[in-house]
Amino acid sequence: MTTLPTDPATEAPIALAGALEKPGRRPRKGRPLGTASWYATALFVCAVMVVPLLWMIAIGLKSKTAVFEVPPRLLPHEFNWSNFIKGPQAIHFPRLLLNSTIITMLSVLGGVMTAMMAGYALARLRFPGRKVWFYLFVGSMLLPGVVGLIPLFQMYKNIGWYDTWLPLIVPAFFGGNPLFIFLARQYFLAIPYSIDEAAKIDGAGHFRIFTQVMLPLTKPAWITMSILAFQASWNDFLNPLVYLYSSDKWPLSVGMASFISPFAGQTPDWSYYMATNLLYMLPPLILFFAAQRYFIQGLGSLGSTTQK
Amino acid sequence: MNRSRVGMSRSAGSDTRAAYLFILPPIIGFTVFVVYPLIRSFYLALTKYNGLTDPVFVGLDNFRRMFTVDPAFWPSLKATGYLVVLYVPLSLGIGLALAMFCNQRFAGVRIVRTLAYLPVVLPAVATITLWKFILNPQVGLANTILEKLHLPTSSWLQSSTMSMPSIVIVMLWGVGGTMIIFLAALQAVPTELYEAAKVDGAGPYSVFFRITLPMISPIMLLQVILQTTAALQTFNQPKILTGGGPGFTTNVLMLSIYNNGFSNLGRIPQLGYASAQVWVLFIIIIAVIALTAKFSSLWTYSDNTPD
DSSP states (O other): OOOOOOOOOHHHHHHHHHHHOOOSSSOTTTTOOOOOHHHHHHHHHHHOOOOOOHHHHHHHSHHHHHHHSSSSSSSSSSSTTTTHHHHHHHHHHHHHHHHHHHHHHHHHHHHHHHHHHHHHHHHHOTTTTHHHHHHHHHHSSSSSSSHHHHHHHEEEEEEOOTTSSHHHHHHHHHHOOHHHHHHHHHHHTTSSSHHHHHHHTOOHHHHIIIIIHHHHHHHHHHHHHHHHHHHHHHHOOHHHHHOOGGGOOOOOHHHHHTTTSSOOTTOOOHHHHHHHHHHHHHHHHHHHHHHHHHHHHHHHHHHOHHHH | OOOOOTTTTHHHHHHHHEEEEESHHHHIIIIIIIIIHHHHHHHTTEEEOOSSSSOOEEHHHHHHHHHHTTHHHHHHHHHHHHHHIIIIIHHHHHHHHHHHHHOOOTTTHHHHHHHHHHHSOOOOOHHHHHHHHHTOOTTOHHHOOOHTTTTTOOOGGHHHHHHHHHOOOOOOOHHHHHHHHHHHHHHHHHHHHHHHHHTTTHHHHIIIIIIIIHHHEEEEEEEHHHHHHHHOOHHHHHHHHTTSSSTTTTOOOOHHHHHHHHHHHHSSSOOOHHHHHHHHHHHHHHHHHHHHHHHHHHHHHOOOOOO
């Protein structure tokens, strides 16, 4: 199916089929071995992706002077584990980590909750204006975020939100990421309508149907979304850079970037930096491996259904 | 579709009420965070505005200044265009090649797929700063490896000829994002088509150009639009790697907008001028989407009969 189904009702099952197709379901035994050239290519791809990260760890373990040895050594000859303590101390890592965590958690909560509710209404309730709003929300995906940056910046300044976390969190509670609304609606469309009918006959209201019937059924959708929302917020650099002036309010992204913008005449301390960088990468990394299946499949389902 | 069954009538009115209650937050958000800023930024683009005193209407003066006076503007268009011309095709080409590679069912293919996607999940700031050090001319990994292989080294980000290619290299490290979407598209191609081609004795080239490419062309269209709009809005890499240098070579539009509007270098913010540049970027993005969509019928295949 690579056609573009124009009827949303037909494309949702495809999305779900794509999302539920677990690679593990294929018999893994009897997977043929590739040819030598296949493995050479595979090795090359893996090396390109992994060697920079391994090198980062190596730098993180070197001493300050060893980093600038010429010719450079690829591996440290002594392991300075203390870099993992001193590096984070140098930029007040615990403080930044706490900031990042609070900002991220709240925007994940807001983004996912709003999108799930909107997706439910747009997919399962009939009301005048349903199509219009859906197209407006999805259409706003095409709008580059930068267009609103300057007026919003002024607006936040006028209401006293400059140098607070609110501009980074509040938009999420108001459907700040239309992609999530689109995803949520896709999932909701794939659930049989008889389920709602049954719940309605039992006298359940919309809120109860949504919370007690729908949320458990759409777990893959909101897990995928939560991961995406976590990433978006944890990795965001431009917005906190623009909105947060005080360094004690910075999230990790801004803190890490400032770590290596050297003050006059100073070279940044790369060994400290790389050690801290690894710590900054760990949460998304752990999350990725823990929820890999949802991640790859969830994004895959997005790829196999596009809307005209 | 009207529900005419008795007993469903109760839900019609309450459906509407409940539905609007459920989509009220995004409606508010759409109004406050999308519609208002769009209109406002259009107005600001025609003004001189420092964010402290009221905006002064100056008509098209910002645009005149941009195209005739500002020494940083043409280079920023050039740098942004460079990314579209070089990064987008490479990202799509390598992404598709990787996806086809990972679509084969060999032992270990999942490891390759996962590792190829890995850089995408890492924080942008973390990977970009890592690459900044990899590209360090004296002690960076890139030159170290090149020296060991007796290949010519480069001063990468510090050279005005290599600064843009360096940024493209750093961006391409995240090609796994493009790969994943292509992979989903490839997995949706019916296997019967390939089997039929095998029976007919088609070679790998004709299979690729006559089956694979046409079948994934709708996704290709989406990817062209997504990647181009993303490339046009590149900010993190130039901001962290070069700050726009050397000599404006990497001063992409977004960086120019940021420097004019927000830079804390003690200059007065020029929000009107920055808004005008935002609109130049916005118009380019709209043009790209419109042109891609307009000519899509020439190269995308769909077996939908038009209604």
